[in-house]
Amino acid sequence: xxxxxxxxxxxxxxxxxxxxxxxxxxxxxxxxxxxxxxxxxxxxxxxxxxxxxxxxxxxxxxxxxxxxxxxxxxxxxxxxxxxxxxxxxxxxxxxxxxxxxxxxxxxxxxxxxxxxxxxxxxxxxxxxxxxxxxxxxxxxxxxxxxxxxxxxxxxxxxxxxxxxxxxxxxxxxxxxxxxxxxxxxxxxxxxxxxxxxx
Numbered sequence: 355x356x357x358x359x360x361x362x363x364x365x366x367x368x369x370x371x372x373x374x375x376x377x378x379x380x381x382x383x384x385x386x387x388x389x390x391x392x393x394x395x396x397x398x399x400x401x402x403x404x405x406x407x408x409x410x411x412x413x414x415x416x417x418x419x420x421x422x423x424x425x426x427x428x429x430x431x432x433x434x435x436x437x438x439x440x441x442x443x444x445x446x447x448x449x450x451x452x453x454x455x456x457x458x459x460x461x462x463x464x465x466x467x468x469x470x471x472x473x474x475x476x477x478x479x480x481x482x483x484x485x486x487x488x489x490x491x492x493x494x495x496x497x498x499x500x501x502x503x504x505x506x507x508x509x510x511x512x513x514x515x516x517x518x519x520x521x522x523x524x525x526x527x528x529x530x531x532x533x534x535x536x537x538x539x540x541x542x543x544x545x546x547x548x549x550x551x552x
Contacts (some may be wrong), residue, residue: 358399363390378397408466412543413526418539421458421503424449425527427513427546436544438521440551443474448510450529452503452537460488460532462500463510466525468546470518473497477513484508503529519550 360372360382369392372382384391393401426434428445437441439443448465453457467473478492485508491498524544531537 358397359394360384361392362388363392365389370435396468399541403440411541412523413540416542417538417540418453419482419531419539420534421461421531421539422451422453423463423509423527423529423541424513425524425541427524436524437547439549440516443513443515445511446497448527449507450503450510451506451507455505457502457504458531458534458537459502461501461503461537462528462530462532463501464528464530465498466496466527467514468522468529468550470516470522472515472517474513474515479510479512482508482510500532511514516548519548522546522548 358374358380360472361369362372362384363369364385364387368370372384372391374380374382382391391403393399398485426447427436427438428447429435429438430445445507446465448463450461450463473492475492478490478497480487480490485501486505487499487501489500493501497512522545524546526543528540529538
């Protein structure tokens with residue numbers, strides 16, 4: 355592992371060596387303004403670059419490029435709400451379809467949650483209205499569905515509990531074909547007020 359060298363290049367700056375750690379594989383971190391990373395080794399190797407974090411700037415407009423998505427928080431009477439009481443539960447409703455003709459395969463639907471919203475894991479479906487997810491990933495701050503979509507609208511829904519009072523930003527929901535980056539869509543960010551429980 356000592357024979358692998360990572361070098362980062364930033365615009366208008368000289369290349370700089372990156373520190374690396376074995377954890378358990380040799381890993382080097384680099385900043386977001388790096389324009390090129392070079393990996394040198396004395397023997398053939400495989401490498402992977404991964405990115406994690408949140409967008410610093412929220413999308414300013416709805417995007418519909420071959421796919422379409424909408425998102426709403428719905429109460430038990432079916433009303434869309436942007437204000438609700440702490441400790442109560444709501445349904446998150448996502449509607450996804452393709453634009454144009456045909457099926458878009460290997461699509462990821464990423465639904466980030468506002469702070470203070472907790473996913474009720476048992477409510478997250480694998481199937482919905484003649485549609486089956488290839489995989490569902492339930493995390494602390496998001497739910498991700500993977501599957502194929504057609505021009506027929508598929509409605510995916512699950513429950514959340516409002517655990518904290520305050521004003522929260524509703525992050526946009528995203529949908530993207532994993533192997534065709536030209537097909538993607540997003541909703542706009544919004545705001546949600548959670549009133550303190552009495």
